[in-house]
Amino acid sequence: MSRITIKDLAKYLNVNPSTVSRALHNHPDVSERVKESVNQLAEKLGYKPNFAAINLRKGKSGIIGLIIPEIGSYFFPNVIKAIEEATHLKGYNLLILHSNDSLEREIQNAEICAHMGVEGILVSLTRESSSIEHFQELLNNGTRIVFFDKVLHEANAYKITIPGEKAAFDAVKYLISKNTKSKNFAGILGDERLSITQDRLSGFYRALVEHHIKPTSGMIHYAHNSIEAKQIFEKIWLGKNKPDCLFLMSDEILEGVVKAILELNIKLPKDLKLIAMSDGFLPNLFNLEIPYIKTSGYDLGSLATQILFQLLEGQAIEPQTFYSETPLVEPN
Numbered sequence: 001m002s003r004i005t006i007k008d009l010a011k012y013l014n015v016n017p018s019t020v021s022r023a024l025h026n027h028p029d030v031s032e033r034v035k036e037s038v039n040q041l042a043e044k045l046g047y048k049p050n051f052a053a054i055n056l057r058k059g060k061s062g063i064i065g066l067i068i069p070e071i072g073s074y075f076f077p078n079v080i081k082a083i084e085e086a087t088h089l090k091g092y093n094l095l096i097l098h099s100n101d102s103l104e105r106e107i108q109n110a111e112i113c114a115h116m117g118v119e120g121i122l123v124s125l126t127r128e129s130s131s132i133e134h135f136q137e138l139l140n141n142g143t144r145i146v147f148f149d150k151v152l153h154e155a156n157a158y159k160i161t162i163p164g165e166k167a168a169f170d171a172v173k174y175l176i177s178k179n180t181k182s183k184n185f186a187g188i189l190g191d192e193r194l195s196i197t198q199d200r201l202s203g204f205y206r207a208l209v210e211h212h213i214k215p216t217s218g219m220i221h222y223a224h225n226s227i228e229a230k231q232i233f234e235k236i237w238l239g240k241n242k243p244d245c246l247f248l249m250s251d252e253i254l255e256g257v258v259k260a261i262l263e264l265n266i267k268l269p270k271d272l273k274l275i276a277m278s279d280g281f282l283p284n285l286f287n288l289e290i291p292y293i294k295t296s297g298y299d300l301g302s303l304a305t306q307i308l309f310q311l312l313e314g315q316a317i318e319p320q321t322f323y324s325e326t327p328l329v330e331p332n
Contacts, residue, residue: 004047012041018202026216034325052183064308065076065113069150073250075279075297076124078113079149083122090309092119103128109217110134112145120308121197122301127158127193132157144311148304154194159321160304160312162277164196167293167326168203168249171275174291174328175245176211181275183213186236186243188229188253197222200249200277208265231255237272248276280329289331299323 006024012019015034023030023038041047064087068076080096087094095116097109106126113121115135121138123145129149134154135145173184187204190197205215223229227315229248233256236243242246248254254276266272268289276283276292281288304325 006046006047007049009038009045012045013037028093047210047311059314061117061119061168062092063095063116064097064116064305065097065109065116065118067097067099067109067113067121067123069106069124069126069276070100071098072238072252074255074281075149075212075295076298078279079124079301082298083305086302086305087310099115099126100124101128107134111136114141118143120146120312122304122308123147125328127191136313141324144308146304146311147306148300150196152293152323156319157170158307158317158319160300161308161321161323162196162300162326163323164199165203165206166202166278168247169207170203170328171293172207172245172247172275173211174305175247175273175275176207176213178269179245184241184244185213185247186221186245186251187247188218188232188257190222190253191197191224192222197249198209203282204247223253223256224253226256226259229253230260233257233260234264237266241275244273246272246274249278251282252291254278254282258288258290260280261288262286277326291328291330293326294329295326296324 001140006020010020013020019034020029021318022036024042026035042161051224066080066083070076084094095113095118099106099109103126112258112301121143125147127150129152131178132147132152140144146158146160147155149162151159151161153159172185185208187201189201192198204220208215214296216239221232223232228250237260237264246257248257257274261268261272268274274290276290278292279297280292280294283292303322307317
């Protein structure tokens, strides 16, 4: 059965469609008798308002676009949860588009947003993105865009991200405070092409230098997934230069390393002092003492959505980088 429209209701009742519309909106010009007849018939026939058409007449789509590079087990599910909750409270629908870490897909997703007439977009860039030029047409047409998590620092845009350099610095500083005699530090980071990786690498080195620990070759390792992280940790742990202290830049890397720790029967913190940047779920899942710098996907998503709606409401905000909080969480 086709969708029941206002014209259908008007035909059943032998009145003008505009009368039906006003009755459904409780307009004072329509009598109570007519309102009652219209509403009873609408309920009987299962009439539902066409919000897309309503928003089109208002010149608004009521849609917020969300473009993300991946949907994994960590971080992004909480980002999506925060954004969906915030957009729902504002009466908007959320269009989620997955770029699969492909620049070509990201460009296609930007075009989809343009065709859908979205009012605002939240974007976490792919590892292949070296500019935001493919969003320029949307920006020129007045679409509000906020970039979050994976951003380009040099871009003149609204950016919400984790203070990776500071967070990594705080993490390594904590390790040093717990093991003042050790000079044998190691770090396992993510894709070296990403700005978030470079930020965290900078914080790692700054903490060592400020505490008079000389960085050495072979101290830093890069893993693109949890499997690689496990393999890398096993290699360095079973090698000649076993670390006393280890920094991990994400939950995905932590997952792989924890698997190796359990298999190798490594005792934390007796055998190894470890700290990770984490959303908080994994460190509390295992019976291991794992301090972490909390990098909340939920908080980041909430902040990004807050800034986007401030822009949509016409608040004057200069394009800049906003940072979420990253507190240190120690084991109980």
